[in-house]
Amino acid sequence: FTLLRQLRPSVLHTSNFACAEYAAPAWLAGVPVRVHAEHGRDASDPQGLNPKHNFLRRALVPFIDRYVPVSHDLHRWLTDVVRIPAAKSELIMNGVDTVRFAPNLPAAATPWAGEDVFVIGTVGRLQDVKDQASLIEAFALLRARGANARARLAVVGDGPLRDKLPQKARELGVQDLVWFPGARNDIPELMRAFDVFALSSIAEGTPVTLLEAMACGLPVVATKVGGIPEVVQDGVNGALVPAGNPPALAAALEAYVADHARVSEHGSAARLHIERHYSVAAMVGAYTALYDRLSNTKTNPRGITEPCAE
Numbered sequence: 616f617t618l619l620r621q622l623r624p625s626v627l628h629t630s631n632f633a634c635a636e637y638a639a640p641a642w643l644a645g646v647p648v649r650v651h652a653e654h655g656r657d658a659s660d661p662q663g664l665n666p667k668h669n670f671l672r673r674a675l676v677p678f679i680d681r682y683v684p685v686s687h688d689l690h691r692w693l694t695d696v697v698r699i700p701a702a703k704s705e706l707i708m709n710g711v712d713t714v715r716f717a718p719n720l721p722a723a724a725t726p727w728a729g730e731d732v733f734v735i736g737t738v739g740r741l742q743d744v745k746d747q748a749s750l751i752e753a754f755a756l757l758r759a760r761g762a763n764a765r766a767r768l769a770v771v772g773d774g775p776l777r778d779k780l781p782q783k784a785r786e787l788g789v790q791d792l793v794w795f796p797g798a799r800n801d802i803p804e805l806m807r808a809f810d811v812f813a814l815s816s817i818a819e820g821t822p823v824t825l826l827e828a829m830a831c832g833l834p835v836v837a838t839k840v841g842g843i844p845e846v847v848q849d850g851v852n853g854a855l856v857p858a859g860n861p862p863a864l865a866a867a868l869e870a871y872v873a874d875h876a877r878v879s880e881h882g883s884a885a886r887l888h889i890e891r892h893y894s895v896a897a898m899v900g901a902y903t904a905l906y907d908r909l910s911n912t913k914t915n916p917r918g919i920t921e922p923c924a925e
Contacts, residue, residue, distance in 0.1 A: 619644035626650060626906050632657055632668060638678040648909045650902075651675075652683040653693060654709070655820030655841065658744045662818065669697045676703065680909050683902075685709045686821040686842025705905060710898030711826040713890055715803050718832030718882070722807035725769065726794050733765045733872050736809030736833075738802060738824045739816075741774030746838075746859065748776075748783055750815040753864035755787040763872050766792070771805060773798040806831040810878060811871045817858045819843055829853075830889040834881035836867045846893070852885035 619627070619641055626648040627641040638649045656663035663669070682704045684690040690706050693699045725734065735754065739745045747770055754768045770780060770793060777797070784793040799805060802824075806812070812828035812835045819825075819841035826846065829835060835853035837843050847853040854867040871878050 616640040616644050619646055625910060628652065628902075630654055632672070635672065635675055635679070638675050642678045647913045648906060649679050650681050650683060650905065650909070651679045652685065652707075653689050653820070654685050655689070656692070656818055658742060661744050663692050663696060672697050672699065676700065679703070681705050681905060683707050683905070684820075686845055688842045688845070689820055707898060707901045707905070708893055709821045709823055709826060710893055710895040711823065711830045711889060712895050713830050716806070716827045716830035717803075718807065718886060720807060721804060723799075723801050723804035725767075725805075725808050727767055731765060732767045733763075733810045734767050734769055734808060735811050735813050735868055736769040736771065736806065736828075737813045737815070738771040738806070738828070739814070739822070741770070741772050741776040741780055743776070744816060744818055745772075745774075746815045746817050747780055749859055749861050749864060750813055751780060751783050751787065751789070751793065752861035753813075753815070753868060754793065755789050756861060756865035757869055757872070758789055758792065760869065763869060766868075766872050768793045769805070769809065770795050771797075771799055771802070802827065803831065806833060809833055811836060811868065813864070813868065814838065814843070815858070815864060816840060816843075821846060826889055826893050829885035830893075832882040832886040834871060834878055834885055836864065836871070838864075846888070848884075848888070852881050852888055 624646055627646045628650045629635055629637050630652045631654055635651050638651060641649050660668060682693055682699050684693055684706055685708060690704055693704050694701045737750060741747060757763050757766055781795055784790045806828050812833040814825055814837040816838055821842035835847050837847050838858040839855040840858050844855055847855055849855045856863040856867050
């Protein structure tokens with residue numbers, strides 16, 4: 616509150632449940648516009664059904680001018696489950712830097728540099744909601760079929776499962792074929808070393824790593840959850856599989872390992888889809904227009920005393 620009074624910002628923009636509560640002190644501090652973005656449900660509540668959390672979300676409605684879900688799935692959840700007034704919810708898709716995340720640029724070195732391998736890669740926090748365990752199981756199933764000897768798996772990221780996931784790879788006998796490089800700051804270069812991107816989450820909003828991988832020209836094999844089906848077009852730029860189903864995930868990955876033309880065709884389609892629908896410029900333009908529109912509705916932009924009601 617004190618900091619907000621000192622800074623006197625024109626807009627407060629918060630993201631996700633843990634930060635939503637700042638809208639109330641921002642109103643008290645006289646911040647004229649308060650925007651709250653929902654990028655996904657909580658990792659501890661992947662379906663977004665926690666009654667206490669949703670009660671608190673509703674309690675903050677008078678202090679938030681606009682909720683911004685990043686997928687149609689999250690928009691439906693906010694209006695139908697949380698019961699946020701539809702007039703206060705405005706969809707703005709995530710955007711990705713298509714210059715930095717692009718194909719045909721230098722790639723990072725992997726443990727298999729120079730070898731004739733097919734690299735399946737994933738990037739994300741190592742936690743239960745991302746379900747990398749199912750991806751490792753799927754990879755083991757894939758490798759068990761003799762025709763997939765070229766396949767390798769890169770699991771990039773850090774988190775609470777950083778010890779358990781390598782142990783799972785050992786239990787399945789694929790520890791020498793799975794790379795756990797930890798958290799990295801060269802994600803674009805790493806993605807360019809992949810042949811296909813995999814995402815095995817049990818819940819998602821619109822994953823930025825998914826957009827980044829597609830911008831790098833990678834076909835995607837992902838679970839059919841959250842906003843993922845809004846981005847991945849099954850059979851066009853990737854494949855969709857049920858969550859928590861390693862055999863289905865393995866079968867979808869095998870279709871790419873066995874078909875270079877399919878990898879190239881779907882990868883090019885993925886890049887084009889991101890360029891057309893998920894650019895940073897489009898996202899920034901949408902947020903800027905929203906801030907301007909909300910600011911213009913306030914009669915006293917730096918000294919409002921009532922929360923915005925619509």
